[in-house]
Amino acid sequence: SQTIHQWPATLVQPVGSPLSLECTVEGTSNPNLYWYRQAAGRGLQLLFYSVGIGQISSEVPQNLSASRPQDRQFILSSKKLLLSDSGFYLCAWSRGQSFAGYTFGSGTRLTVV
Amino acid sequence: DAKTTQPNSMESNEEEPVHLPCNHSTISGTDYIHWYRQLPSQGPEYVIHGLTSNVNNRMASLAIAEDRKSSTLILHRATLRDAAVYYCILRDRGNDMRFGAGTRLTVKP
Numbered sequence: 001s002q003t004i005h006q007w008p009a010t011l012v013q014p015v016g017s018p019l020s021l022e023c024t025v026e027g028t029s030n031p032n033l034y035w036y037r038q039a040a041g042r043g044l045q046l047l048f049y050s051v052g053i054g055q056i057s058s059e060v061p062q063n064l065s066a067s068r069p070q071d072r073q074f075i076l077s078s079k080k081l082l083l084s085d086s087g088f089y090l091c092a093w094s095r096g097q098s099f100a101g102y103t104f105g106s107g108t109r110l111t112v113v
Numbered sequence: 114d115a116k117t118t119q120p121n122s123m124e125s126n127e128e129e130p131v132h133l134p135c136n137h138s139t140i141s142g143t144d145y146i147h148w149y150r151q152l153p154s155q156g157p158e159y160v161i162h163g164l165t166s167n168v169n170n171r172m173a174s175l176a177i178a179e180d181r182k183s184s185t186l187i188l189h190r191a192t193l194r195d196a197a198v199y200y201c202i203l204r205d206r207g208n209d210m211r212f213g214a215g216t217r218l219t220v221k222p
Contacts, residue, residue, distance in 0.1 A: 036212075
């Protein structure tokens with residue numbers, strides 16, 4: 001069976017510090033991978049998605065970046081965090097077919113102070 | 114992805130059925146209708162999906178209008194654990210899925 005791992009669960013970082021969140025998927029190959037962010041009391045915002053190694057599509061211009069160094073690894077990064085980067089970050093994977101569902105990780109709650 | 118419209122919030126009593134509506138008047142012929150729900154402090158979880166015919170699974174039922182411009186997620190007997198935000202989403206062959214605001218379901222004991 002497929003599993004998705006996301007860590008850390010919570011993170012408190014000072015403004016201006018770097019960020020690296022990692023997501024890995026097991027039990028499948030060539031998954032579509034996604035990063036979403038959810039601000040407090042708000043809906044999910046799609047940040048990045050990837051359909052293959054080294055292929056990243058960005059949805060929202062911001063100071064975040066994503067990389068996919070391996071087939072089942074997706075990393076979200078920032079060189080300098082802003083207060084507005086606080087939120088609940090979720091990684092997800094899916095097959096590319098329109099009937100395929102998404103499976104989400106357990107999320108990382110990031111607080112920038 | 115085509116746009117969906119859902120009520121912001123709904124209330125239900127425990128052990129009663131709940132019908133969560135979703136309008137998607139601009140749905141295309143290849144869009145699948147997906148429903149997810151998000152419990153507090155958790156990531157969304159898959160509930161059900163369908164294309165044209167009504168669908169049932171252990172969690173819920175999905176009723177799709179004949180013209181496919183609307184659908185209804187049916188929870189047959191709401192429990193307190195069903196309190197969550199429910200999202201109705203259309204997915205085509207695209208590689209991304211965008212979530213709207215969803216419907217916040219409150220279940221009263």
